[in-house]
Amino acid sequence: MTSMFSWSNRYPISIPAEILAASPAFYFLRMVEQVVVFSIPAFIFVSGYFAAFLAGRHSSKFSFKQTFLRIKGLLIPYLIWSILFLALGFVEGKSIPAVRVLSNLLIGSTTPAYYYVPLIIQLYLIAPLLIFAARKNWKILLIITGLIQILIHLPVSLTLLGIQGGVTTFLLQIPKWLFLTRLFWFSAGIVAGLHFSKLKPHLLNLNKVFGLAALFFLIFGFVEWQVFNGPLQTRETIIDWFYQISVLLFFLSLGEQQKLPFSKTFNSMSSKSFGIYLAHVPAMEITARGIYLLAPWILPNHFLFFTLIFIAGLGIPLLGMQIVFSTKLRPIYGYLFG
Amino acid sequence: METSTILHNFILDELVKGRKKTIGDDDDLLAEGIIDSLGILQLVAFIEEKFNFTVPDEDVVIENFMSVNALSKYLDQKLATKH
Numbered sequence: 530m531t532s533m534f535s536w537s538n539r540y541p542i543s544i545p546a547e548i549l550a551a552s553p554a555f556y557f558l559r560m561v562e563q564v565v566v567f568s569i570p571a572f573i574f575v576s577g578y579f580a581a582f583l584a585g586r587h588s589s590k591f592s593f594k595q596t597f598l599r600i601k602g603l604l605i606p607y608l609i610w611s612i613l614f615l616a617l618g619f620v621e622g623k624s625i626p627a628v629r630v631l632s633n634l635l636i637g638s639t640t641p642a643y644y645y646v647p648l649i650i651q652l653y654l655i656a657p658l659l660i661f662a663a664r665k666n667w668k669i670l671l672i673i674t675g676l677i678q679i680l681i682h683l684p685v686s687l688t689l690l691g692i693q694g695g696v697t698t699f700l701l702q703i704p705k706w707l708f709l710t711r712l713f714w715f716s717a718g719i720v721a722g723l724h725f726s727k728l729k730p731h732l733l734n735l736n737k738v739f740g741l742a743a744l745f746f747l748i749f750g751f752v753e754w755q756v757f758n759g760p761l762q763t764r765e766t767i768i769d770w771f772y773q774i775s776v777l778l779f780f781l782s783l784g785e786q787q788k789l790p791f792s793k794t795f796n797s798m799s800s801k802s803f804g805i806y807l808a809h810v811p812a813m814e815i816t817a818r819g820i821y822l823l824a825p826w827i828l829p830n831h832f833l834f835f836t837l838i839f840i841a842g843l844g845i846p847l848l849g850m851q852i853v854f855s856t857k858l859r860p861i862y863g864y865l866f867g
Numbered sequence: 868m869e870t871s872t873i874l875h876n877f878i879l880d881e882l883v884k885g886r887k888k889t890i891g892d893d894d895d896l897l898a899e900g901i902i903d904s905l906g907i908l909q910l911v912a913f914i915e916e917k918f919n920f921t922v923p924d925e926d927v928v929i930e931n932f933m934s935v936n937a938l939s940k941y942l943d944q945k946l947a948t949k950h
Binding site: 575576578579582583585586592594595598599601602725726729792793796797799800802803854859860861862863866867 | 881882884886897899900905906907908909912916924925927
C-alpha cells in the first residue's frame, strides 16, 4: 500500500505546486509524500533480505535457479502490464518506434513507476557478489555502499541549496533504474539476512532513539523542502536518507513481542503489493481521465480528487486480483500479479 | 488439525496463487518460486498468529522453510518445547 501511496501524487492528479501552495491540500500531499519516502527502500531492503535467505545463512552456496525464478516471477507480470500500457497508448493513436518500445521495457520507463522492476532485477543479478562481500566483511560493504548512496543524495541536497553544475549535475543524471541508486538498501537487506540475529540485541535498546530520530528527520525533511522551496520530489535528499535509515532501524529494533497496529491487514496486503504496484498505474490513469472527462467539477476539490484516486489505485487492483483469484482465471493469477 | 495440514492449506490458498493445483509435502517451495520475498514474511506472520508462537529471527533460514515437511517438523519441535 505504501508503494502505491508513494506514487499516487505523481500522476495526472499532481496539481501544479504554485496553484496548490499554502493550501491545506498542498501540505497534506507534501506530508504524505514525506512520510512514505521510506517505502521503496523498504521493499529493496526486504528483497536483499530474501536474497540472503535464499543463499542460506549457514552455507556458502548461492542458488542461481531460485534467483532466476524470482526474476522470472517479477519479469513476466511486468512485461504484461508494460505491454498493456503501450497498447493503451497505441489505441489512443500514439506512435512509438520499436527501438523506443524496447528501451522503455528495458529500463522500465513505460510508466514513471515501473523503473523498480529493472532496478530490482539488476540487484538480484549482482546478489552473489554482494552476499560474498557481506559474508567477508559486512561493515566494509555497508560503508562503501553507504558512500555511494551519499553520492546519489548529496546532489539533490546541494541543488536545494542552489549549488549546481559540474559533478552535481552529472550525479543528478544517474537514472533511477540503475542499481547504484539503491545498492545500499539491497546490501543492508543482505547484511540483515545474514547477520541480524547477532545485531538485534544491540538494536533493541535503541528502539525509542530510532523512533525519535525518524520523527525528527521526517519533520526536518518537510521543513527542508519548504524552506528551500523544492520541487515535488522525485529524488531524495540526505535528510530523507537519514529518515529512511531511522524508520528501518526503528522497525528492526522492535521486540519480537511488539506488534504494530493493523499488522495483520498490512501483512495480508503486502503479499498483494506487487500486483497492486503493477495494476495501480492504469487504474489511476483511467480514473483520472474519467474524472477529467465526466466530472471535471471534482478537480478543484483536491481532497476529494485525491481520495477517489487513492481508492481507485488500491481498490481496482485488489478487486481485479480477487476476481482472477476466485474464478477460472486463477491459473493466470501469478503471471498477472506476481 | 495437524501442523502440516494447516501449513499446506495456507500455502496452497495464499502463496501458490494458482500456479499449481496441488503441492507435495516435500516439494521445494523456494525452487518452485512459491515463496518470494514478501511470501516469507507472510508465512512467518501466519505461523505467529495461528500457532501463537514467535518465530525467532535466527530461525528464519532456508532449511526451515524449504518445504511443508521441513516447516512442520521445525514447528512441531518448537511447539513441543514451548508446551
